[in-house]
Amino acid sequence: MNMGVTIAGLTVTYGDLPAVKDVSLRLEDGTITGLVGESGSGKSTLALSLLGHGNIASGSVFIDGVGDMSKMDKGALRAVRGAKIGYVFQAAQNSLNPLLTVGKQLLDLAKSHGVRDVRGAHPLLRRMGLDPDRVLNSYQHELSGGMRQRVGIMFALVLNAHVLVLDEPTTALDMITQANILQIVREVHADRGLTTLIVTHDVGVVAEVASRVAVMYGGRIVECGSTKEVLANPRHPYTRGLINAIPRLTGPVDVAKPLPGTPPTLGTIPAVGCVFRARCPIRMDVCSAQEPEMIDDVACHAVGVTAK
Amino acid sequence: MIEGRGITKAFKQVQALRGVDFVIPRGGAVSFIGESGCGKTTLGRILAGLESHDEGRLLRDGEPIKDFRPIQLIHQDPYSALNPTRTIAQILRDPLRLRGHPFSKAEELLSLVGLDPSYVLSRYPHQLSGGMRQRVVIARALTVDPEVLVADEAVSMIDVSLRLGILALLRNLRETLGVSVLFITHDVATARYVGAEGELYVIYRGTVVERGPVDTVLAGPVHPYTQCLLSAIPVLHGLEVPGPDRLVPDEPLDERVEPSGCLFEPRCPFATPACAQEQPLLSRLGDTPQDHACLFPARRHVVAVPAR
Known part of the structure; x- marks a missing residue:
C-alpha cells in the first residue's frame, strides 16, 4: 500500500510574498527524499504543503490514494492528517505537552481520529529501542x-501513515544520538514501506539516509537527483558552493571554501531573474532578466556552460 | 597561557x-x-x-x-x-x-x-x-x-x-x-x-578520555569512546566512503549508572572484566602518539575517507 506524492507547479504565499514558487517534485513510492536548504529557503513551507497547510496560491500536492491536498476541505484534511500522512515537526522534542504523559497524549490522538486501538505504539517504541511502558508513563521532561x-516518530506512525515527513529531525541532537535517530528512520522506513521526506539544512544528514535529494534556494528547487550523483557531481552553482563549504575531516583544511554573500529572506528574494545570481560566481546577463527553467533536474542558465 | x-x-x-x-x-x-x-x-x-x-x-x-x-x-x-x-x-x-x-x-x-x-x-x-x-x-x-x-x-x-x-x-x-x-x-x-x-x-562524563593534536586523533583514535563519536559523523556518500572500523556504542548513555571502573565500560564494545575494576587515567599507555584513558588502546580507522 505504497503512496507516492506528486507536487506540481506549487506556489505557497505569505501575504503577497511567495515562500515557495512554482515547485514541482515527485516523491516516489518507498523512497527517502532529502530536502536541503538554508533558513528562509521555503523548505518547511513546502513540507507543510504535504499536510495541505499554508496558503496554496496555485499548483497541487497529489498524494496517491488520498487525493489533492490543496483542494481538500477542512474536514477531509483533518481526517487524513496523522492517519495517512505522519508529520514529525521541527523541534518535535519540545512539542510534546508538558502536562500530560506520553500515553495520555497518545489516547488524545487516537480519540481525535476515532481510533480505539493504539496498541501499535508498543511494538513501534520497542522497535526504536525504547521501553514502551516506561515511555508511555513518562512526562516529556523525564x-x-x-x-x-x-x-515524535511514534506519534507520526501509530495510525499507520504511509507518508512520513520529518522536519529537521536531528538538529538539536548530538552526533551519536543523531546517528541513532537516522538509523531508526532508515529501519522504520524500510519495515513499513513508507514514502519519506526529510527536511534539513545538513547535507550530511541527507547523505546518510536519502536516496534522492532536492536542493532549495529562495523558494525554488534549484537542483534534484540521486543523492550520490548530486554530491559527487553537483551542477547548480549553489549546490556546488554548499558542498564546498562543508569542512572535512581529512585532507587539506582549505579545500572547504565559504560561500560569499547571504541567503535571501522572504522580503529580499528578487522578483525577476535567477534567485541565486547575487551570490553566483558564474552569473551572466541573462540571469538578471529571466528566471531559469528546470531542465534535466537543474535550474541554471549556465549549467550547459559549466557542466564538466 | x-x-x-x-x-x-x-x-x-x-x-x-x-x-x-x-x-x-x-x-x-x-x-x-x-x-x-x-x-x-x-x-x-x-x-x-x-x-x-x-x-x-x-x-x-x-x-x-x-x-x-x-x-x-x-x-x-x-x-x-x-x-x-x-x-x-x-x-x-x-x-x-x-x-x-x-x-x-x-x-x-x-x-x-x-x-x-x-x-x-x-x-x-x-x-x-x-x-x-x-x-x-x-x-x-x-x-x-x-x-x-x-x-x-x-x-x-x-x-x-x-x-x-x-x-x-x-x-x-x-x-x-x-x-x-x-x-x-x-x-x-x-x-x-x-x-x-x-x-x-574528547570529554566523556566530565573526564578527558583522549587528548592530542586534532589530525592525530582523527587519523588514529585509540579510545573506543572517541571511535564511537567519530563514527557517528555523517558520511557524504558519493564523495566519501565510511571508515572500515566504524563503531557504535553497545548501550545509550545512562547517567544514573555510576561505574566503579572505566566510565565508558557499560557502553564499550571492547569492555573486559578488568575495565569494570580499574579506572584508567590519562596516559600514553601502549606508546600512543596521543594521551588517552583506556586500558586497552587500539588504533582504529573510523573517519570517512575521500572516495577514489
Whole structure:
C-alpha cells in the first residue's frame, strides 16, 4: 500500500510574498527524499504543503490514494492528517505537552481520529529501542532529547501513515544520538514501506539516509537527483558552493571554501531573474532578466556552460 | 597561557566535571568535543568566569585568575546575545569606554570581523542576518582586548553557507591578533577548520578520555569512546566512503549508572572484566602518539575517507 506524492507547479504565499514558487517534485513510492536548504529557503513551507497547510496560491500536492491536498476541505484534511500522512515537526522534542504523559497524549490522538486501538505504539517504541511502558508513563521532561524525537516518530506512525515527513529531525541532537535517530528512520522506513521526506539544512544528514535529494534556494528547487550523483557531481552553482563549504575531516583544511554573500529572506528574494545570481560566481546577463527553467533536474542558465 | 588543573564541578548529585586539566597556549586553538551533557559547556563557562568550580585551579601565566576580562565568551545564539533595543554603535560604545579605547576603534574592529562599519553601526540587531550578528558578537568580545575567545557551539545556529566564514574569521583572529580560541562543539570538522594543529580534548562524563593534536586523533583514535563519536559523523556518500572500523556504542548513555571502573565500560564494545575494576587515567599507555584513558588502546580507522 505504497503512496507516492506528486507536487506540481506549487506556489505557497505569505501575504503577497511567495515562500515557495512554482515547485514541482515527485516523491516516489518507498523512497527517502532529502530536502536541503538554508533558513528562509521555503523548505518547511513546502513540507507543510504535504499536510495541505499554508496558503496554496496555485499548483497541487497529489498524494496517491488520498487525493489533492490543496483542494481538500477542512474536514477531509483533518481526517487524513496523522492517519495517512505522519508529520514529525521541527523541534518535535519540545512539542510534546508538558502536562500530560506520553500515553495520555497518545489516547488524545487516537480519540481525535476515532481510533480505539493504539496498541501499535508498543511494538513501534520497542522497535526504536525504547521501553514502551516506561515511555508511555513518562512526562516529556523525564525523557532525553533523542527519546522525545523517537516519541515524535511514534506519534507520526501509530495510525499507520504511509507518508512520513520529518522536519529537521536531528538538529538539536548530538552526533551519536543523531546517528541513532537516522538509523531508526532508515529501519522504520524500510519495515513499513513508507514514502519519506526529510527536511534539513545538513547535507550530511541527507547523505546518510536519502536516496534522492532536492536542493532549495529562495523558494525554488534549484537542483534534484540521486543523492550520490548530486554530491559527487553537483551542477547548480549553489549546490556546488554548499558542498564546498562543508569542512572535512581529512585532507587539506582549505579545500572547504565559504560561500560569499547571504541567503535571501522572504522580503529580499528578487522578483525577476535567477534567485541565486547575487551570490553566483558564474552569473551572466541573462540571469538578471529571466528566471531559469528546470531542465534535466537543474535550474541554471549556465549549467550547459559549466557542466564538466 | 591559560591553564586549568584538576577542575571539578558537581550540580547536586550529578558530577559534571571530575578533575579536568587543560592548557590553552597563546594564539593557539583548543577544542572540546563530546556528547551533550558531557561537561564541555560547563568547563567553558567556568573558564569564562560565569560558573564556579568546586576544586582545582585556573591559572593565567602561572598566576591564579582573578579578573576574567581576558576570557570572553562567544555565545551559541547570536539572536539573543545582543540587546535588541540598542544599535550596534551603542552595543560597542560602553565596553570600549571601559577599556579607555576611543570610539573610532569600533570601526576598526567591525572591519576586522568582515563587516562594513558604515552599514552596521547605525543598525539594530534585528536588521542583521545571523552571520552578521555573530560577527558583531565577536567584535564586541574584541573590544576588551581578550586573550582567549571561548566559542561554545558558535556556528550551530548560523546558516550552513555562512558557517565557514565565521570559522575562518576565528582562525584569522588567532593569526592577526594572537588571540587563542577555545572551541566547544560536537562537530569535529568545524573544530579542525579553526585549528587542525591545535589540541583536541574528547570529554566523556566530565573526564578527558583522549587528548592530542586534532589530525592525530582523527587519523588514529585509540579510545573506543572517541571511535564511537567519530563514527557517528555523517558520511557524504558519493564523495566519501565510511571508515572500515566504524563503531557504535553497545548501550545509550545512562547517567544514573555510576561505574566503579572505566566510565565508558557499560557502553564499550571492547569492555573486559578488568575495565569494570580499574579506572584508567590519562596516559600514553601502549606508546600512543596521543594521551588517552583506556586500558586497552587500539588504533582504529573510523573517519570517512575521500572516495577514489
